[in-house]
Amino acid sequence: xxxxxxxDEVIKLTNKAKQASRKLANLSCGVKDKALVSMAEALEFQxxxxxxxxxxxxxxxxxxxxxxxxLDRLKLNESRIKAMADGLRDVAxxxxxxxxxxxxxxxxxGLQVGRVQVPLGVVGIIYEARPNVTADAAGLCLKSGNAxxxxxxxxxxxxxxxxxxxxxxxxxxxxxxxxxxxFIPFTERExxxxxxxxxxxxxxxxxxxxxxxxxxxxxxxxxxxxAHGEGNCHVYVDSTADLSMAEEITFNAKVQRPGVCNxxxxxxxxxxxxxxFLPTMIKRLxxxxxxxxxxxxxxxxxxxxxxxATQEDWKTEYLDLILAVKVVQGLDEAIxxxxxxxxxxxxxxxxxxxxxxxxxxxxxxxxxxxxxxxTRFTDGSEFGLGAxxxxxxxxxxxxxxxxxxxxxxxxxxxxxxxxxx
Amino acid sequence: xxxxxxxDEVIKLTNKAKQASRKLANLSCGVKDKALVSMAEALEFQxxxxxxxxxxxxxxxxxxxxxxxxLDRLKLNESRIKAMADGLRDVAxxxxxxxxxxxxxxxxxGLQVGRVQVPLGVVGIIYEARPNVTADAAGLCLKSGNAxxxxxxxxxxxxxxxxxxxxxxxxxxxxxxxxxxxFIPFTERExxxxxxxxxxxxxxxxxxxxxxxxxxxxxxxxxxxxAHGEGNCHVYVDSTADLSMAEEITFNAKVQRPGVCNxxxxxxxxxxxxxxFLPTMIKRLxxxxxxxxxxxxxxxxxxxxxxxATQEDWKTEYLDLILAVKVVQGLDEAIxxxxxxxxxxxxxxxxxxxxxxxxxxxxxxxxxxxxxxxTRFTDGSEFGLGAxxxxxxxxxxxxxxxxxxxxxxxxxxxxxxxxxx
Numbered sequence: 001x002x003x004x005x006x007x008d009e010v011i012k013l014t015n016k017a018k019q020a021s022r023k024l025a026n027l028s029c030g031v032k033d034k035a036l037v038s039m040a041e042a043l044e045f046q047x048x049x050x051x052x053x054x055x056x057x058x059x060x061x062x063x064x065x066x067x068x069x070x071l072d073r074l075k076l077n078e079s080r081i082k083a084m085a086d087g088l089r090d091v092a093x094x095x096x097x098x099x100x101x102x103x104x105x106x107x108x109x110g111l112q113v114g115r116v117q118v119p120l121g122v123v124g125i126i127y128e129a130r131p132n133v134t135a136d137a138a139g140l141c142l143k144s145g146n147a148x149x150x151x152x153x154x155x156x157x158x159x160x161x162x163x164x165x166x167x168x169x170x171x172x173x174x175x176x177x178x179x180x181x182x183f184i185p186f187t188e189r190e191x192x193x194x195x196x197x198x199x200x201x202x203x204x205x206x207x208x209x210x211x212x213x214x215x216x217x218x219x220x221x222x223x224x225x226x227a228h229g230e231g232n233c234h235v236y237v238d239s240t241a242d243l244s245m246a247e248e249i250t251f252n253a254k255v256q257r258p259g260v261c262n263x264x265x266x267x268x269x270x271x272x273x274x275x276x277f278l279p280t281m282i283k284r285l286x287x288x289x290x291x292x293x294x295x296x297x298x299x300x301x302x303x304x305x306x307x308x309a310t311q312e313d314w315k316t317e318y319l320d321l322i323l324a325v326k327v328v329q330g331l332d333e334a335i336x337x338x339x340x341x342x343x344x345x346x347x348x349x350x351x352x353x354x355x356x357x358x359x360x361x362x363x364x365x366x367x368x369x370x371x372x373x374x375t376r377f378t379d380g381s382e383f384g385l386g387a388x389x390x391x392x393x394x395x396x397x398x399x400x401x402x403x404x405x406x407x408x409x410x411x412x413x414x415x416x417x418x419x420x421x
Numbered sequence: 422x423x424x425x426x427x428x429d430e431v432i433k434l435t436n437k438a439k440q441a442s443r444k445l446a447n448l449s450c451g452v453k454d455k456a457l458v459s460m461a462e463a464l465e466f467q468x469x470x471x472x473x474x475x476x477x478x479x480x481x482x483x484x485x486x487x488x489x490x491x492l493d494r495l496k497l498n499e500s501r502i503k504a505m506a507d508g509l510r511d512v513a514x515x516x517x518x519x520x521x522x523x524x525x526x527x528x529x530x531g532l533q534v535g536r537v538q539v540p541l542g543v544v545g546i547i548y549e550a551r552p553n554v555t556a557d558a559a560g561l562c563l564k565s566g567n568a569x570x571x572x573x574x575x576x577x578x579x580x581x582x583x584x585x586x587x588x589x590x591x592x593x594x595x596x597x598x599x600x601x602x603x604f605i606p607f608t609e610r611e612x613x614x615x616x617x618x619x620x621x622x623x624x625x626x627x628x629x630x631x632x633x634x635x636x637x638x639x640x641x642x643x644x645x646x647x648a649h650g651e652g653n654c655h656v657y658v659d660s661t662a663d664l665s666m667a668e669e670i671t672f673n674a675k676v677q678r679p680g681v682c683n684x685x686x687x688x689x690x691x692x693x694x695x696x697x698f699l700p701t702m703i704k705r706l707x708x709x710x711x712x713x714x715x716x717x718x719x720x721x722x723x724x725x726x727x728x729x730a731t732q733e734d735w736k737t738e739y740l741d742l743i744l745a746v747k748v749v750q751g752l753d754e755a756i757x758x759x760x761x762x763x764x765x766x767x768x769x770x771x772x773x774x775x776x777x778x779x780x781x782x783x784x785x786x787x788x789x790x791x792x793x794x795x796t797r798f799t800d801g802s803e804f805g806l807g808a809x810x811x812x813x814x815x816x817x818x819x820x821x822x823x824x825x826x827x828x829x830x831x832x833x834x835x836x837x838x839x840x841x842x
Contacts, residue, residue, distance in 0.1 A: 022760065022786070025784075025786070026783055026784060099783075105805060107803070107804075107805055111794055111798065113804050113805060116782075118786070120816055120817075121786070121816065203816050203817075204816070204817055219643070222640070224645065224815070224817045226817075242839070245838075245839040248839065248841055249839065249841060251841075252841035252842060253841075256841075256842055339443065357836075361537075361834050362447055362520075363446075363447060365443070365446070365539070365542070365832075366832065367832055367833060368832065368833040368834075368835060369832060369833070369834050369835070370834075370835045370836075370837065371834075371835070371836050371837060372836070372837045372838055372839055372840075373532055373835055373836075373837025373838075373839070373840040373841070374840065374841040374842055376841070376842040377532065377835060377840070377842060378833075382528070382842075383528075383534050383833065383835075384526060384528055384534060394645070395541055395542065395624050395625070395830040396541075396624075396625055396645045396647075396817060396818040396830065397817040397818040399830050399831055399832060399833075400831075400832070400833045401833075409816040409817065409820050410820055410821075411786075411787065411788055411789065411790060411820060411821070412788060412789040412790070412799075412804065412820075412821045412822075413782050413789075413790050413791075413792075414789060414790070414791045414792070414794055414798060414804075415778075415791075415792050415793070415794075416791065416792060416793045416794025417666075417793055417794075418663070418666040418669065418670065418793055418794070419793075419794040419795065419798070420669055420670055420672075420673035420674075420677075420794070420795040420797070421673060421677055421795055421797040421798060421803075
């Protein structure tokens with residue numbers, strides 16, 4: 001498609017979203033919840049047709065030699081469609097964040113000043129191949145009163161477009177304004193670039209994608225972006241740690257699902273217990289096919305089959321069955337290492353020392369800091385936020401798992417009886 | 422100065438700020454407050470020397486023909502220095518936002534999950550000619566545990582550099598890390614551009630400057646920016662308004678200080694009371710030398726000496742004794758007009774109708790929405806936030822007057838006893 005046509009279409013679509021967002025912001029929770037339930041029913045009712053569209057995507061993906069992991073992400077089946085529908089019903093059951101007066105106080109001159117939660121407006125979401133994100137994101141944005149402009153991975157274009165069509169047809173008759181859930185039907189990157197320039201229409205873009213995508217768009221974006229950055233996460237085993245607890249946490253954080261952002265990439269071990277801890281730990285990891293890259297001290301303790309770790313290893317998010325291991329002198333070095341090489345995502349200490357737990361919690365500058373638990377819990381549902389639109393590795397506006405509240409902003413309301421300055 | 426040298430210096434300085442920020446984040450409130458008081462004393466003690474530096478700036482400004490208004494902003498005197506010192510003492514008396522656990526809850530698996538307020542890290546502040554902002558911003562950033570990199574207007578370079586020197590000398594001996602308060606000594610715009618690219622060191626830039634500056638930097642910035650945008654503010658006088666209250670509020674919002682962002686630029690009047698309200702209102706405004714630009718209906722009510730308002734007028738922030746006046750059919754048109762032409766800063770309704778007040782509060786999409794009070798109250802101190810680092814016209818992270826809390830972010834802390842997934 002021509003660049004100009006893409007541009008025009010994206011502008012048209014986001015403009016419509018902006019109009020819709022004004023009405024959406026003032027819909028009652030009852031209307032939104034009924035629409036969410038109707039959307040869930042429609043997905044289930046039309047599951048056969050969805051699977052047909054998904055089959056087209058799968059066919060195309062196979063001819064273009066997509067990896068088995070990506071194929072699996074792309075694939076829908078009855079139970080995955082059911083899970084999408086249940087997700088929408090869950091969102092319907094969450095409390096509505098819109099209109100909540102967070103606080104209100106009275107000034108000496110009699111003015112009442114309060115802060116109210118309101119929708120952001122138009123939220124752009126750019127995501128990878130999984131078509132279930134389409135329904136999840138649409139549901140969360142609708143519940144929080146935002147219009148959403150979706151742009152999924154090009155591999156899932158047929159599935160995504162069809163899902164959006166179903167969600168729209170199920171919600172508009174129930175009072176949801178047209179344009180509330182829209183989808184950019186262009187696979188060209190130009191479409192995303194254009195979207196990121198439309199700061200008159202789009203209030204924020206949530207970027208769930210690779211590093212390349214973030215850099216490509218980030219440099220020319222005018223719309224503020226909340227990005228899922230890397231997860232270079234750590235477990236630090238303190239000298240006072242319960243070593244069997246440390247072993248379970250380390251194993252879980254590395255092995256249970258190595259391809260996700262809250263899995264660990266590095267293990268830091270206090271020198272006083274390294275001799276006792278590392279041999280069993282490394283043996284167990286190796287049995288689970290984890291490649292170990294160790295510092296010099298690690299390799300002096302467990303010599304066989306350990307690749308020497310380089311400076312590069314401390315910085316790397318493997319997203320794979322690889323673990324960098326470093327023996328440290330103590331808590332200071334552990335904190336310094338994490339704050340230097342980590343990506344400020346999720347980091348854990350295993351310790352029985354109150355003072356060390358307290359220092360780790362205070363001094364590690366990450367979105368999620370753990371004592372005696374696996375980093376794998378960094379997730380909206382696991383934290384009890386109800387649902388998750390993504391995990392922010394930024395500090396502004398939202399940090400860590402983002403739930404419905406993070407899809408809102410606030411405004412001040414001021415009630416007077418004639419006050420002037 | 423050569424571009425490369427500026428670049429190197431800005432990098433060096435922000436790198437040092439980053440190092441300082443790590444220590445600052447964990448300082449106790451007591452240490453910070455003592456430093457703030459010492460900084461206040463030092464400013465007063467050295468006021469003569471400050472005035473000498475300020476005289477250099479004033480001299481240069483006069484030769485370069487700065488406007489009287491800008492000269493007044495630039496000028497310091499004993500009482501303005503006293504006010505700067507008192508500002509620092511006020512900040513010392515505010516509660517420390519750092520370390521506050523906003524909420525903490527328990528998950529079914531026994532994990533405790535909490536959210537703690539923590540400093541942003543390094544805050545860049547780019548501001549206009551007034552040297553008092555230097556002390557205000559340094560104080561607020563210190564109290565909130567952030568390192569600050571200041572870049573004031575080039576006209577105030579001597580005053581600003583000297584004030585930063587005093588603040589640093591007064592605080593470092595009391596335990597504030599060197600590099601916590603730093604100043605970019607280059608007047609070239611290149612320095613600001615460089616700062617805005619250093620997203621590895623700088624966590625946010627607060628931009629208090631003209632539209633030109635915002636656009637110039639915004640397009641190539643990698644650091645997230647919180648901008649003071651325009652204030653195109655409105656008063657809407659409803660058909661049910663107490664007309665003498667409406668007159669007082671309108672007059673105050675336009676005339677009391679027309680050059681600031683929370684002054685109004687447009688007055689909207691319900692058609693049913695326009696005939697009764699406008700003649701007196703316009704007479705009083707004209708007596709105060711306000712130029713009126715009216716819609717056709719306004720001009721049919723008060724014909725003499727009213728400039729016809731154009732489409733452009735509805736969009737314009739005059740920052741001057743000019744007021745655009747429009748007669749509207751009712752609340753719907755007023756809300757539509759404000760959401761279309763306004764800048765989402767501060768907007769007020771004057772009404773005695775409960776239903777109209779409620780609708781206006783809900784449907785006007787602005788940082789501050791008023792019922793029966795002047796828009797001039799949009800200000801951190803007036804709202805009771807204690808102090809103000811700026812007024813954000815954005816929706817992300819901070820909206821409206823920004824106090825100490827807006828200089829923080831949060832992190833999740835998770836306390837377990839061995840939980841794994």
